[in-house]
Amino acid sequence: MPASRREVLGLALRALGWLPLTLAAWYFASAALAWVPAKLAAPALGLAGVEVRSVTLADGVAAFGARLVPPYRPGIAQVESVAVDVDVKTRTFTFGIALFVALTLATGRPWRARAVAIGAAVTIALPAWSIAFDALRQLASVAALGPVLAWPPAVREGIAFGYQLGSLLLPTLAPVIAWIALNPRLTRGRA
C-alpha cells in the first residue's frame, strides 16, 4: 500500500514545520550554494555561442563576463565579436534545496545518506539550467545583439521555452521529484 492518509497528512504538517527553518538556512547559505549551478551554467552557455570568460558571485547574483562570437556565414560580412556582462539573480532558482531538505526531514528516519546526498546534489546542480536560460533570455532580449548572436527564430523560441521551464517549473518541481524518487514507499501501489 502507498503511504496512508494519516501518514501523508502527518508528513505534510512536519514539512510545513521544517520549511521555514530550511528556507532560512538556505537563505543564509544561498550565496555559497549558487556557486555550483553558476559554474555549471558557464559551459551550457558556451553551447549557445556565448563564451563565458568569468563568473563572479556576489549577494546571490551571478555575473557572467562573456564574449559573443558571431558564427561564420559564407557570403555575409563578418560581425565583430562583442564583450557582454550578464547578471542573473540565482536565489529565485536555488531555493528548491530548502523544499527538498524539508520534505526529507519530514519523511523521517531511516535516512539513506547516499540517496539524500544524490537528491541534494541534483537540487543544487539543476538550477544551472534556469541560470543559463535566464542569461540567454537576457541576451536574446537585447535587439542590438541580434546580428552578433544570429539566433534563428527556432532557437529564440527554444530559449523562451527553456527559460519558462527553468523559472516556473524546475525550481519547485525538481526537489519534489527527487524526494519522491528517493522515497518509493510513498508511491508504492497495491501488491
Added chain:
Amino acid sequence: MPGSGVLAHNGGMRWFAIRFALVLLALFAFELTPPGQTLVGPWTAFVASASAGLVQAFDGDAAARGIVLYSQKSGFAVAIQAGCNGIEAMLVLVAGMLAYPATWRQRAAGIAIGAMAIQALNLARVVSLFYLGQWNREWFEWAHLYAWQALIMLDAVIVWLLWIRHVDTRGAAAGGPPPAGATA
C-alpha cells in the same frame, strides 16, 4: 521502481516518469502558446477578481482591474503574473494524475478536487501577499519568490499522494489493478 504495486504492474516508476514528463511538457508547452494564453489570461484575471472579493469581505479596501489587485487606500498594487496564478502547480498535478494508473473517473475527480485545493491555497497566497506587500516589501519579496512557491508545490504533491492512496485503496477493494485502457 523495483518491487510490487500498481506502478510495477504497469511498467514501473520508469514508465510513470516518462508519461509524467511527456504529459507535463505537452501541457506546459500548450500553456505558453497563443491558444493557451487565451485561457490563462482570463483565468488570471478571475484570480485577481476573486482575491479582491475575498479582501473586500474583510475590509472593503481592495479592487481588481484585469490581473492587477490594488488597494484603494494605499495605492499598493500587485499584478498576478505567470507562476502566481496556480496554473503551473495544477499542470503538475494533472500530469501526475494522468500518468498514474487509474480510471478516467478517478482522474477526473482527482483533478477537480486537486485544482480546487491548489486554487484555494493560491487565493490565500495572493491575499497574504497583498497585505504583506503593504506592510514590508522585503518580507513580501521573500514570501512571494520563495516561501509561497514551495508551499503551492507542496500542496500539489500532498494532494497527489492522497489521491494515489485513494486510487490504490479503491483498486485493492475491487480486487485487482485498474484496466490497461485506463492508463495514460
